[in-house]
Amino acid sequence: MNTEETLQAVPASDVRTASKDMLQKQLYAIFTQPTRGLHPVFAGIQEHLKFQVSLEREGILFAAGPMWTDDEESWEGDGLVVVRASSRQAAIEIAERDPMHKSGARTFSVRPWMINEGSTTVRLDFSSQSFEIL
Structure with a gap:
């Protein structure tokens, strides 16, 4: 039998201390699921997307989108x-x-998420006045 203790959870402050040289940007992940199939979701999709864009414009939205099935199909x-x-x-x-949650078409759960590692690359072409997220 292994006598080494198996940790199940540690205080967030311990994680912050262990990663003190990292970004430690606190964000919140909202996981959302349909409650009554996809018809109510599609019925309200335009209002939902308008809401998402408003969050984006306010600087609240970091990222959002659908989650495919594991086979990506x-x-x-x-x-x-x-x-x-x-x-x-x-x-x-x-x-x-x-609006999706207000109408009952979807339900959600929220988890705090601390970003420590990663990068974003944006290519900006002056001549064509275009950009690409790489």
């Missing part, structure tokens, strides 16, 4: 929305404003 309605918020409760309040 279809969509069963799951989505992920990552927002900038002051707390988990504030992120919940943002999610509650989404």
Whole structure:
């Protein structure tokens, strides 16, 4: 029998201390799922997308989009929305404003997410006035 203790959870402060030289940007992941199939989701998709764009313009939305099935061939309605918020409760309040959630077409859960590693690359071509996210 292994006498080494198996950790199940550690305080967030311990994780922050262990990664003190990293970004430690606190965001919130909103996992969203359909409640009554996809018909109600598609019925409200335009209002939902307008809401997402409004969050983007306000600087609240970090990223959002559908989550494909594992074979990458279809969509069963799951989505992920990552927002900038002051707390988990504030992120919940943002999610509650989404027309999809207000109508009951979708339900959600919110998890705090700390970004430590990664990168974003944007290519900007002056001549064509175009850009590409790489």
